[in-house]
Amino acid sequence: MLNEAIAKKVIDCALSLGADFADLFIERNRTLSVNLKSSKVDQITDGIDFGIGLRVLFGTKVLYGYTNSPAEDELIRVIRLLCAPDQRTPVFSGSTSFRTEGRVSRSASHSPFGSDLEARIRLLRKIDESTRKQSREISQVSAHSLERHQEIELFNSHGLHATDLRLYTRIGSEAVATDGDQKDSAFYGPGAALGWEYAEKLDPEFIANEIARRAVTSLHAEPCPAGSMPVVIDHAFGGVIFHEACGHLLETTSVEKKASVFWDKKGEPIAHSAVNAVDDGTIPGAWGSLSIDDEGMPTQRTQLIKNGRLENFMADYVGNLKTGHPRTGSARRQSYRFAPASRMRNTFIEPGPHRFEELIASIDRGLYARSMGGGSVKTGTGEFNFAVQEGYLIENGKITRPVKGATLIGTGPETLKRISMVADNFEIMAGMCGSVSGSIPASVGQPALKVDEILVGGAK
Amino acid sequence: MRPEIESTLEWAKKLGADQSDVILNEGNALSLSAQQGRIETYKVTSSRLIGVRVIRDQRVGISYSEDLSLDSLRSMVESALRLTRAVERDESQSITLSGESLVDTNQKTYREDSTSLEEKIRLTLRLEEEIKQRDRRVQGVPYNGYSEGESHSYYGNHLGLRVYEREKSFNCYTSALLKDGDKQALFYRGGNGRTFQELDPETTIAETLQLTGTLLDARPVPTGKYDVIFEPDCFQGLFTCFTGLFSAKAVKDGYSRFGNSLGEIIAHPELSLRDLPRFERGFHHVLTDAEGVKKTDLTLIDQGRLVSLYHNSATARHFGTGTTGHASRSPKGQLGTALTQLVMDPGTTPDNRLRSGKVLRIFALDGLHAGVNSSSGAFSLAASGELLEDGVPIQGVKGITLSGNFFDLIRNVSGIGQTLLATTGKGFFAPEIRFSELQVAGS
Numbered sequence A: 001m002l003n004e005a006i007a008k009k010v011i012d013c014a015l016s017l018g019a020d021f022a023d024l025f026i027e028r029n030r031t032l033s034v035n036l037k038s039s040k041v042d043q044i045t046d047g048i049d050f051g052i053g054l055r056v057l058f059g060t061k062v063l064y065g066y067t068n069s070p071a072e073d074e075l076i077r078v079i080r081l082l083c084a085p086d087q088r089t090p091v092f093s094g095s096t097s098f099r100t101e102g103r104v105s106r107s108a109s110h111s112p113f114g115s116d117l118e119a120r121i122r123l124l125r126k127i128d129e130s131t132r133k134q135s136r137e138i139s140q141v142s143a144h145s146l147e148r149h150q151e152i153e154l155f156n157s158h159g160l161h162a163t164d165l166r167l168y169t170r171i172g173s174e175a176v177a178t179d180g181d182q183k184d185s186a187f188y189g190p191g192a193a194l195g196w197e198y199a200e201k202l203d204p205e206f207i208a209n210e211i212a213r214r215a216v217t218s219l220h221a222e223p224c225p226a227g228s229m230p231v232v233i234d235h236a237f238g239g240v241i242f243h244e245a246c247g248h249l250l251e252t253t254s255v256e257k258k259a260s261v262f263w264d265k266k267g268e269p270i271a272h273s274a275v276n277a278v279d280d281g282t283i284p285g286a287w288g289s290l291s292i293d294d295e296g297m298p299t300q301r302t303q304l305i306k307n308g309r310l311e312n313f314m315a316d317y318v319g320n321l322k323t324g325h326p327r328t329g330s331a332r333r334q335s336y337r338f339a340p341a342s343r344m345r346n347t348f349i350e351p352g353p354h355r356f357e358e359l360i361a362s363i364d365r366g367l368y369a370r371s372m373g374g375g376s377v378k379t380g381t382g383e384f385n386f387a388v389q390e391g392y393l394i395e396n397g398k399i400t401r402p403v404k405g406a407t408l409i410g411t412g413p414e415t416l417k418r419i420s421m422v423a424d425n426f427e428i429m430a431g432m433c434g435s436v437s438g439s440i441p442a443s444v445g446q447p448a449l450k451v452d453e454i455l456v457g458g459a460k
Numbered sequence B: 001m002r003p004e005i006e007s008t009l010e011w012a013k014k015l016g017a018d019q020s021d022v023i024l025n026e027g028n029a030l031s032l033s034a035q036q037g038r039i040e041t042y043k044v045t046s047s048r049l050i051g052v053r054v055i056r057d058q059r060v061g062i063s064y065s066e067d068l069s070l071d072s073l074r075s076m077v078e079s080a081l082r083l084t085r086a087v088e089r090d091e092s093q094s095i096t097l098s099g100e101s102l103v104d105t106n107q108k109t110y111r112e113d114s115t116s117l118e119e120k121i122r123l124t125l126r127l128e129e130e131i132k133q134r135d136r137r138v139q140g141v142p143y144n145g146y147s148e149g150e151s152h153s154y155y156g157n158h159l160g161l162r163v164y165e166r167e168k169s170f171n172c173y174t175s176a177l178l179k180d181g182d183k184q185a186l187f188y189r190g191g192n193g194r195t196f197q198e199l200d201p202e203t204t205i206a207e208t209l210q211l212t213g214t215l216l217d218a219r220p221v222p223t224g225k226y227d228v229i230f231e232p233d234c235f236q237g238l239f240t241c242f243t244g245l246f247s248a249k250a251v252k253d254g255y256s257r258f259g260n261s262l263g264e265i266i267a268h269p270e271l272s273l274r275d276l277p278r279f280e281r282g283f284h285h286v287l288t289d290a291e292g293v294k295k296t297d298l299t300l301i302d303q304g305r306l307v308s309l310y311h312n313s314a315t316a317r318h319f320g321t322g323t324t325g326h327a328s329r330s331p332k333g334q335l336g337t338a339l340t341q342l343v344m345d346p347g348t349t350p351d352n353r354l355r356s357g358k359v360l361r362i363f364a365l366d367g368l369h370a371g372v373n374s375s376s377g378a379f380s381l382a383a384s385g386e387l388l389e390d391g392v393p394i395q396g397v398k399g400i401t402l403s404g405n406f407f408d409l410i411r412n413v414s415g416i417g418q419t420l421l422a423t424t425g426k427g428f429f430a431p432e433i434r435f436s437e438l439q440v441a442g443s
Helices: A004-016 A072-086 A117-134 A204-220 A236-245 A317-323 A356-361 A412-417 B003-014 B070-084 B117-134 B201-216 B232-239 B248-252 B313-319
Strands: A021-037 A040-058 A061-067 A138-156 A160-179 A182-188 A227-233 A277-280 A301-306 A346-349 A365-378 A383-395 A398-404 A407-411 A419-422 A427-435 A438-446 A449-457 B019-035 B038-056 B059-065 B138-140 B145-157 B162-180 B183-193 B224-230 B273-275 B298-302 B342-344 B358-366 B378-389 B392-405 B413-416 B428-430 B433-441
Touching: A004 A021, A004 A040, A004 A072, A004 A138, A021 A117, A040 A072, A040 A117, A040 B070, A061 A072, A072 B038, A117 A138, A117 A160, A117 A204, A138 A204, A160 A204, A182 A204, A182 A383, A204 A383, A204 A398, A236 A346, A236 A365, A236 A383, A236 A407, A236 A412, A236 A427, A236 A438, A236 A449, A356 A398, A383 B378, A383 B392, A407 A412, A407 B378, A407 B392, A412 A419, A449 B378, A449 B392, A449 B433, B003 B019, B003 B038, B003 B070, B003 B145, B019 B117, B038 B070, B038 B117, B059 B070, B117 B138, B117 B145, B117 B162, B117 B201, B162 B201, B183 B201, B201 B358, B201 B392, B224 B232, B232 B358, B232 B428, B248 B313, B358 B392, B358 B433
Parallel strands: A040 B059, A061 B038, A227 A365, A346 A438, B224 B358, B342 B428
Antiparallel strands: A021 A040, A021 A138, A040 A061, A138 A160, A160 A182, A227 A449, A277 A301, A277 A346, A365 A383, A383 A398, A383 A407, A407 A449, A419 A449, A427 A438, B019 B038, B019 B145, B038 B059, B138 B162, B145 B162, B162 B183, B224 B433, B273 B298, B273 B342, B358 B378, B378 B392, B392 B433, B413 B433
16 A cells, blocks of 8 residues: 555654654555434445554654655655654664565455445345334334455564455444333444455344344333342353453553553452453454554464463553563554554453353342443543443342343452352453544453442432 | 535536535644653644535435545545435435535634644643642552644535634643552543633643542442532533434434423423533534534523424424524534534522532543433443532542433432533533432442
8 A cells, every 4th residue: 555665765764863663554444334224224325544654652752643645755744743852863774674474364255345235235124124023112223234444554663564454344233112201222233353244144133133122121121229239241242341340451551551450460360260361363253353463463362361360461562662561462543543552352251160040040139231231441440330231130049120220330350359150151242442542343252250249320 | 615625516416416515624633641751642643534425316325535636536426426326215315505605714713823842742741740749649640641633624515505614722631540558549630722821731730639539538428319419521421421312313213202392391490401502601613514504502491391402404304394503414424413512501599508418419420431321311320529518528439320310310400500610621511400319329
């Protein structure tokens, strides 16, 4: 996408102004989205984003800029602007030569981008029709497909030249259930780092059943009781608890500022011994998987916690410079508009020895969180919160009545120590993660977990 | 007007569009942050994005590009026209507004800046340094920074209407991570201005330290029902999760129950809510909406009664009424609706009555993106603040959740204060309101 000779001139310019390191991130992003609402094709949008992110380091100080133009003059102008406040006599006096890394893309598509709009519309119509058939209380359905082809190219002053093509496909569906004046809604959004062939394998009946069941159940559910109680968090998107309560605290982005309660806990027990946790960018086709990260490093599987002990942090280039923790192929960003930062990819707690029924049976009075909404964390204190999208009371070892409006709050360190049972029903699920370098595709996952005590917010 | 707008409209006409409009946004920005007494990040950016909406045979197609070359503009128009073949007819969407060119050179939203980079760097360093200097318990200032941005927005349609608006803004924010023994607290605060000189770092720093200090010694209150007063930023965060319910588009699409409530009492009889795009104390002064319609004031709730929804031209056509000038659309997106600047009328309750007895004053709500269901009105959120007794703080409060329902919240009001307060962003104005008996989960 960018002429190699121009890349060389721009990087050499940064080094000649005294920079210790420079890299260029070139991105062309094509997006196609199809929306169906009220059983009609509501909107189709197609577009191309193109831009170049330029990063320069003076020591560990990060200077970042971007532009939409690949012209040499414009790139040199941005580099000079960035370096102006820190310009100094260069340490480097030669010129950069690039070694091109072969592209090892795990993303391969058998279906050309946006080639068959009718196929997209057929799938969305099936979801719409099936959802409306589930219940007379379903008053609105919206479904959309999102496809993104992200081409990236990287050059850096260490001589790296790498390219990659990343494919993303996601199907999002929402149902609204209505009873008189009362309304409730539910969302389900499977996705993968694959082309349209991923969507072709999805079962529209399953999606329809998920969103209709959640919306109708929530419509008639009573408010969740408030207070501390044991909670079983089910598999798949339930992993958002680990993502929020612990994952963000293990990114060097927060560790380097000591804005993580775990910044000095490497090698120490931080969770119940039943907990093993991983951040893995190598799972074929998974929503958060990469071939190379956004600094050109091959991604990897990183064991974060082993038997409750903190094993590793997730580090990018600057995080490594600042903390000494080894790079893990975790540098990620939403687009060329953001400097890369250490971020999660596919993060999950590994399966344990228990059956799901054993977790439920062990509780006299508590909450079963069947599906989770999103959440957030303050990394400096570890305080997290997240919403339960579909919840039920557990009474005398059995799942009984549905409840709505539940929120779980706590701190990461406390909650990790209260995970006492881990089931064997592992699954991961697509989500979007927002942080310093923007909103990125990331999977969360886990088997069902029992947390012995957690504060549940509810309106009753 | 920019030649890219004219070229795109010409291509749209030539290639068969019945109607078309184009939005072009350009901007540039600078941001700085500090760590350990030095500038840690320095970001300089410029961006541009053009998007076209074409209507052919009552079918809408949208496409966009960040490349403004002539070839790309033509290809963008071709793509939008191709997409019209796959969508269904939308009789409500039509581009009909003509008129003279509107150029906003409002001095309130765009003023030249001659502040040196050195001065901006000094401010950024101060946002970290003074937090550390003023409190020995400060362990770090993980989030701090200065940013400025300038944007230029151009609109044109096939009927000859042309609009240009621009704005410039300046922001600063900081945080404090306090530690005392086993206790930790983190809080952040920010402020904005239309000039560098309008920024008020002293207030930002002082409030950050004061509120973080309150949280450091905070603990949960017992589970139960509490009367609650929200601090303005917090109230804006919660309230605006539900303002989409007043959108005619949400009613049309079946997401809002307010469609059947026009003319009915939906809130406390003293509660009035207006959208005032040119409110003098406000930060946002907008000339037109995304269809080029001139912005005017709109009352949504008048003394508890729902008197209007907010419309774009498509929802107005659907409901057989006029647009209220609340169209929204980015170059990438479809036609939607958006509010500008909400103002709630002051009430009649004096401060001493508003804060009498025990009341929770909430100044942080977490999880607004997840713990709120705008269809059902339910919310359940992590909250922090302080417990007041007859207006005097008696305990910092954290580690609680606050739960309720929006439709009940705006009815169950036991007092509305007499003073209009602004959020730190100056985009939302409301008096203190005492809400009755919200459910709190705590100790």
